[in-house]
Amino acid sequence: MERFTISLDNHLSKQFDDLIRARGYTNRSEAIRDLIREQLEIERQEKKHEGYCVATLSYIYDHHQSDLASRITSIQHSHHDLTLSSMHIHMDHDHCLEVTVLRGMIQDVTNFANQVIATRGVRHGKLYMVPVKITQEQLSPASLPHAHSNPLT
Numbered sequence: 001m002e003r004f005t006i007s008l009d010n011h012l013s014k015q016f017d018d019l020i021r022a023r024g025y026t027n028r029s030e031a032i033r034d035l036i037r038e039q040l041e042i043e044r045q046e047k048k049h050e051g052y053c054v055a056t057l058s059y060i061y062d063h064h065q066s067d068l069a070s071r072i073t074s075i076q077h078s079h080h081d082l083t084l085s086s087m088h089i090h091m092d093h094d095h096c097l098e099v100t101v102l103r104g105m106i107q108d109v110t111n112f113a114n115q116v117i118a119t120r121g122v123r124h125g126k127l128y129m130v131p132v133k134i135t136q137e138q139l140s141p142a143s144l145p146h147a148h149s150n151p152l153t
Contacts, residue, residue: 016028016031037153040153041130041131041153050105050107051106051132051133051152052103052104052106052131052149053102053103053105053129053130053132054101054103054129054130054132055101055102055113055127055128055130056100056101056102056127057099057100057102057112057113057116057117057126057127057128058097058098058099058124058125058126058128059097059098059117059122059123059126060091060095060096060097060098060122060123060124061096061098061119061123062095062096062121062123063096064094065120065121068119068120068121069096071119072098072116072119072122075119076100076116079112081104082102082103082108082109082112083100083101084101084102084103085100086098086100087099087100103132103134103149106129106131109127109129110129113125130152131152132149132150132151132152133149133150133152134148134149134150135147135148135150136148
């Protein structure tokens with residue numbers, strides 16, 4: 001592990017310490033590592049849309065909107081190869097929150113998310129992606145090969 005030192009003015013240092021306490025970090029190092037990982041992912045996603053990712057797509061919609069739930073389900077079924085899991089939460093009498101876990105090519109996941117979020121009646125859609133390297137592994141001769149998703153950072 002490499003160590004490095006940074007200098008912060010007192011005001012910035014206090015703000016950072018307040019932030020890491022609020023987020024539950026026990027030390028500055030882990031907070032800095034997470035900030036670096038986050039920025040690297042932002043840069044990677046802005047520069048290229050190739051490779052694989054795991055992602056969560058969260059969105060809220062009014063389930064009374066004409067055929068909206070069935071249109072969303074149809075979009076998910078037409079992209080069943082990307083969807084690992086989906087969780088549906090009833091927020092109140094009108095609104096539902098859905099969280100879908102995805103894995104696939106970054107461009108395919110982005111296109112899928114954009115299609116869902118752009119569906120009339122969907123509100124507050126957000127995609128969170130983590131680029132990964134996907135490998136096929138077989139733990140023993142008796143087991144079947146299966147996908148492993150290793151984060152790139």
